[in-house]
Structures are given as structure tokens and as C-alpha cells.
Amino acid sequence: MKRSGPVRFAVAVIVLGSAPLMVLAQAPVAAKTSSAAARKLADGRPDLNGIWEAVNTAAWDIQDHGGQLGIPPGLGVVEGNEIPYQPWALAKKQENFANRKTADLTETNCYLPGVPRITYMPYPFQIAQSSKAIAFSYEFAHALRVIHMEGEHPDPNGFLDTWMGDSRGRWEGDTLVVDLRNFNDQTWFDKAGNFHSDALHVVERYSLADAAHMNYEVTIDDPKVFTKEWKMSMPLYLRMDNNARLLEYECVFYKQEEKYKNAPFKK
Amino acid sequence: MSRQPLRAIKVVAAVTIVLVTAFVPVAGQAPAAKSQWTPARTPDGQPDIQGAYARAGIYGLAPQQMESNGPHGAENPLDDTAYSRLPDGQRKRGRSDESLADSPQPQGEGGRAVPLAGPAPPGPWRLGLVDPPDKVLPWKPEEDKKRREFLMHTNPAASLRYVEFDARCALPGLFLNGGPFQFIQPENKVLILSEYQHYTRTIHLDGRPHLGSGIRLFMGDSIGHWEGNTLIVDTTNFNEFTSFTREIPYLSDALHTIERFTIADQNNIEYEVTVDDPKLFTKPWKTAGLYRKAKPEYEITEYACAEGSQTLLNMFGTPPGQ
Numbered sequence: 001m002k003r004s005g006p007v008r009f010a011v012a013v014i015v016l017g018s019a020p021l022m023v024l025a026q027a028p029v030a031a032k033t034s035s036a037a038a039r040k041l042a043d044g045r046p047d048l049n050g051i052w053e054a055v056n057t058a059a060w061d062i063q064d065h066g067g068q069l070g071i072p073p074g075l076g077v078v079e080g081n082e083i084p085y086q087p088w089a090l091a092k093k094q095e096n097f098a099n100r101k102t103a104d105l106t107e108t109n110c111y112l113p114g115v116p117r118i119t120y121m122p123y124p125f126q127i128a129q130s131s132k133a134i135a136f137s138y139e140f141a142h143a144l145r146v147i148h149m150e151g152e153h154p155d156p157n158g159f160l161d162t163w164m165g166d167s168r169g170r171w172e173g174d175t176l177v178v179d180l181r182n183f184n185d186q187t188w189f190d191k192a193g194n195f196h197s198d199a200l201h202v203v204e205r206y207s208l209a210d211a212a213h214m215n216y217e218v219t220i221d222d223p224k225v226f227t228k229e230w231k232m233s234m235p236l237y238l239r240m241d242n243n244a245r246l247l248e249y250e251c252v253f254y255k256q257e258e259k260y261k262n263a264p265f266k267k
Numbered sequence: 268m269s270r271q272p273l274r275a276i277k278v279v280a281a282v283t284i285v286l287v288t289a290f291v292p293v294a295g296q297a298p299a300a301k302s303q304w305t306p307a308r309t310p311d312g313q314p315d316i317q318g319a320y321a322r323a324g325i326y327g328l329a330p331q332q333m334e335s336n337g338p339h340g341a342e343n344p345l346d347d348t349a350y351s352r353l354p355d356g357q358r359k360r361g362r363s364d365e366s367l368a369d370s371p372q373p374q375g376e377g378g379r380a381v382p383l384a385g386p387a388p389p390g391p392w393r394l395g396l397v398d399p400p401d402k403v404l405p406w407k408p409e410e411d412k413k414r415r416e417f418l419m420h421t422n423p424a425a426s427l428r429y430v431e432f433d434a435r436c437a438l439p440g441l442f443l444n445g446g447p448f449q450f451i452q453p454e455n456k457v458l459i460l461s462e463y464q465h466y467t468r469t470i471h472l473d474g475r476p477h478l479g480s481g482i483r484l485f486m487g488d489s490i491g492h493w494e495g496n497t498l499i500v501d502t503t504n505f506n507e508f509t510s511f512t513r514e515i516p517y518l519s520d521a522l523h524t525i526e527r528f529t530i531a532d533q534n535n536i537e538y539e540v541t542v543d544d545p546k547l548f549t550k551p552w553k554t555a556g557l558y559r560k561a562k563p564e565y566e567i568t569e570y571a572c573a574e575g576s577q578t579l580l581n582m583f584g585t586p587p588g589q
Binding site: 134137163261264 | 317452456460464465466467475476482566567568574589
């Protein structure tokens with residue numbers, strides 16, 4: 001914060017004088033206390049501000065999977081590992097898997113990947129939280145979600161579906177709970193063909209584990225595709241790099257540069 | 268595709284805001300002069316400008332910039348031929364038209380009207396090109412020539428490089444967007460969220476330096492500070508893919524902007540941006556606009572662009588192997 005004239009000068013002196021404590025962006029988080037309780041906003045809510053990232057291989061496959069060329073192996077993030085597909089949907093998932101190099105719109109066209117997929121893609125995201133508003137900004141395709149803390153989901157009959165869902169948030173104790181509906185049926189949960197319909201209902205739960213980690217739990221419900229609800233869970237890590245900030249991964253632009261580099265084409 | 272706005276009335280939110288702002292002197296029909304307006308403060312001491320906004324034009328260039336001094340005179344390939352045959356003074360150019368610069372009414376993307384919270388400050392407004400006073404952009408002659416040559420290949424686009432960036436669903440830079448926006452102020456930051464192209468500008472107030480010159484961004488790298496009720500934002504690290512209007516189809520990676528957001532009253536922020544691009548211009552120039560607050564129940568929503576766009580397919584045909 002800078003203010004005018006002498007006040008600004010005074011603030012600068014104070015900042016310089018207390019540099020080890022005040023320069024949060026440059027200092028490792030470990031320099032602060034490590035407890036989650038220390039991360040609180042002035043309004044008493046847990047302070048989720050920062051740049052976060054998942055460190056796992058769920059972007060390739062949310063279930064247990066071995067390594068292949070270009071696919072890092074990993075333990076799944078689905079609780080119990082099994083996804084309760086309806087029989088037709090399991091066949092569809094297997095078909096998606098077989099066609100995954102051409103049928104995944106996020107992979108082929110850089111389309112918005114939906115939620116929760118964007119959380120565990122290998123790109124950081126930024127949570128901006130004030131006492132008045134919360135927004136999630138993602139490096140991948142500059143995706144943006146405003147978490148509306150008021151109001152209800154739009155009536156799906158009067159509101160077109162969306163790629164990233166409609167996010168309605170609330171606090172349950174120290175957990176930020178985000179309820180999402182109004183999805184389309186175009187996105188997958190991963191590159192392995194796990195999918196949903198436009199009846200998807202997602203509930204995310206963000207809770208600080210300590211000052212540098214969050215627990216992230218997701219409940220997936222889609223009565224058109226699954227026989228019952230199922231869950232994913234994983235830790236999210238605060239990016240502690242010096243001068244960390246969100247950059248731009250402009251997937252659509254890069255794809256265009258590749259696809260249309262020799263344009264125009266004969267029709 | 269653009270979504271219809273959600274207009275659910277949130278009585279609780281509205282009542283809360285009314286109560287919170289009740290102590291503020293209301294000046295009736297005449298908004299208070301900026302010196303008399305005392306904004307609320309965020310917990311870290313920033314003047315609180317949080318909320319949704321639309322922006323009235325910063326585009327307005329002088330007629331001579333677009334016409335006699337503009338890219339192509341009467342043979343402007345940006346326009347259809349019927350337009351080009353109109354006499355001077357009868358041409359309208361959408362958002363680039365100077366008449367828009369005279370109006371404090373925001374021109375949102377896709378024709379979406381943003382319900383405004385209150386009236387504009389008393390005019391006359393500083394809107395459009397404000398410096399140089401003669402409203403002629405200080406192009407380096409050789410760069411103006413290159414620009415005109417470039418524009419000759421834009422309609423139809425001769426290749427991908429000549430396609431307007433907003434037609435490619437690319438990040439639009441700082442200029443090509445009338446909103447709606449939403450401002451959020453976490454500690455030591457101001458975020459400007461845009462519905463159009465769903466991007467986020469994060470303005471760092473913690474005194475950190477700019478990124479190294481090896482990182483180039485569509486939206487640049489922004490650091491800022493408050494001086495009284497004015498937020499001053501310094502942005503560098505642009506790539507060469509940012510444009511101002513159709514008449515200024517590109518700026519260079521030497522672009523450096525200084526934006527001033529000055530709180531005018533409870534519903535309006537005066538905006539001025541200094542455009543310093545020493546590769547293209549002989550000196551910096553300034554354009555001005557007005558951010559106008561939306562009603563408190565207004566929500567920005569999803570604007571998916573690439574997901575529905577057929578623009579490049581229609582322009583160029585199908586890439587081989589698709």
C-alpha cells in the first residue's frame with residue numbers, strides 16, 4: 001500500500017525496516033508460521049490467497065495408471081479408485097479412451113476443460129479472496145471462475161450451459177464449499193476419457209491443511225452417467241517460488257499458429 | 268458464446284451495500300466533486316473500488332487519424348465499399364467512431380448492456396484521445412507507412428498474421444474491451460476480471476519488480492500503487508500481439524503503459540492511459556475513459572470464445588489433415 005506524500009514515505013520506511021516479515025511475496029512461506037490458523041483474513045475467514053497447484057498425474061488419468069510414452073504413471077485421485085459408471089457409460093468411457101487423441105476437446109482444441117479437471121492440470125492457478133469476493137484464475141487458457149457467494153444457480157431451462165459451470169460458494173466453518181451446476185456435456189475429467197453429462201453436479205471443498213497446503217475434495221454426481229456419487233481428493237500446494245505469479249498459457253493461440261501457419265487453404 | 272446476464276435480485280446483498288454506504292453524503296442529482304468523496308477502505312488500507320464495471324470508450328481517435336491521416340482514406344479496405352463512398356462526416360465506425368468518445372455510456376462487448384449503479388460525473392468528460400491536443404497520433408512516418416501497408420492485407424486476411432486478434436479469441440490487451448469487468452482487492456493486489464475473453468489482470472501493489480524481459484505477455488505485467496484516490500499501474504513485458512483498434516492493428520513489444528484510475532465518486536472511476544511505444548511513435552500519447560459501476564446484483568458470467576468460433580475455418584478453409 002502506498003499513500004500520498006509523507007505518509008507514503010513513512011510506509012516505505014516501515015516496510016523497509018521490517019523487510020523480513022513484510023515482503024511476503026519474496027519470502028518462503030516457511031518463514032511464516034506453518035499453521036493453517038495463521039492464515040486468516042481480517043474478516044476471520046481462512047485466507048486462501050495465493051498461487052496453487054496440484055502435483056499429481058490426474059490430468060492424464062484420474063484413476064491408477066502405469067506409465068506410457070508421454071504419460072507419467074500415477075496413483076489415482078478417485079477415492080476407492082473405481083468410478084460407478086452405468087453400464088452404457090462404462091462402454092462409452094472405453095470408447096473415449098480408444099479415441100482419446102482426437103476426441104478430447106481440451107487436448108485437440110484447447111477448449112475450456114471444466115471443473116474439477118482444470119484444478120489438477122499441470123498449470124498453476126491463483127485464488128484471489130477479499131472480504132467481498134472470491135475469484136479463481138487459471139494459467140491454462142486464462143480460464144476464470146468467479147465464486148458467487150450470493151444467489152443461486154441459474155435455471156437451466158432459461159440459461160445456456162457453460163464449460164466451467166456456475167460456481168456458488170459458501171463457508172462451512174473453515175472450509176470453502178463451492179457448488180457447481182449448469183455444465184455442458186463436452187468436457188472430460190482427464191485425458192483418459194472419463195466423462196459426464198450436462199446433469200453434472202460438482203461440490204468442491206477447499207480447506208487449509210497448513211499455511212502452504214490445502215485439502216481439495218470433490219464430490220461428483222451425475223445421475224445420467226453414474227449409479228451413485230463418487231469422490232476425488234488430493235492436496236493442493238502453495239507455489240512458494242520467489243516472485244511467483246500467474247503467466248499466460250495461450251493454448252488456443254498456439255494451436256492456431258500451428259494449424260493455420262500455411263493458411264489460407266484451398267477450400 | 269456470450270451468455271445472458273443473470274439477474275437474480277439479491278436483496279440481502281443490496282440491503283447490506285445500502286447500509287454500508289449510508290454514511291456517505293449523497294449529493295442528489297449532482298455527484299460530489301472527487302475531493303469530497305471518501306471511499307471506504309479495504310483491510311489493507313486501499314480505497315475500496317470493488318464491484319462490477321463497464322468502461323466508456325477510450326477508442327475515440329480523431330477523424331483525421333482514421334481518414335485523411337488514417338490508413339487508407341476513401342479506399343479503406345477495413346470497410347465495405349458502400350461505407351467508403353460516404354462523404355466525410357457521414358461515416359460511422361462502431362466503437363472507433365469519435366462520437367462514442369463523447370458519450371459516457373459504456374460500449375460493452377457483444378452489445379451487452381450493463382445496468383449502471385448511478386449517473387456519470389458531470390461533463391464534459393475526458394474520453395478518447397486527450398494527448399496530443401490536436402488528436403493526431405505521433406506515428407513515426409516509416410511505422411505509419413508499415414501500418415497502412417499491413418492494413419491493406421487485412422480484409423480479407425492474407426494470412427493468419429493479418430487476422431484481428433479479437434477475431435482469434437486471443438487475449439485482447441488493455442484496450443479492446445468495454446467490459447463488463449469486476450474489480451477485486453485482496454491484500455496488496457487489485458484484480459481486474461473481464462467477462463470478455465474471461466481474463467484476469469493481477470496488479471501487484473507489494474513493490475515487486477517487473478518480470479525479466481524474456482517473458483512476454485498479451486496482457487503485460489502490471490505493478491501499481493495508490494496515490495490518494497488514484498491507482499497508478501505500470502505495465503510492461505507485452506508481446507507484439509496487442510492491438511488498440513482496427514486502425515492500430517498492432518503495438519510493439521516495446522509498449523509501456525501507465526494507467527491512472529482516479530475515483531471520481533461512488534459510481535465512477537476516471538481512467539487515463541499513457542501509451543508509450545517508442546518503436547512506433549515519436550512520443551507517448553494518452554487516451555481517457557470512464558469506468559462506471561454496475562448495480563450490485565450484477566454478475567459477470569462465462570464468455571467462451573474459441574469453443575464456438577468458426578472464424579478461421581470460414582476465412583481460410585480446413586487445415587490439411589483435419
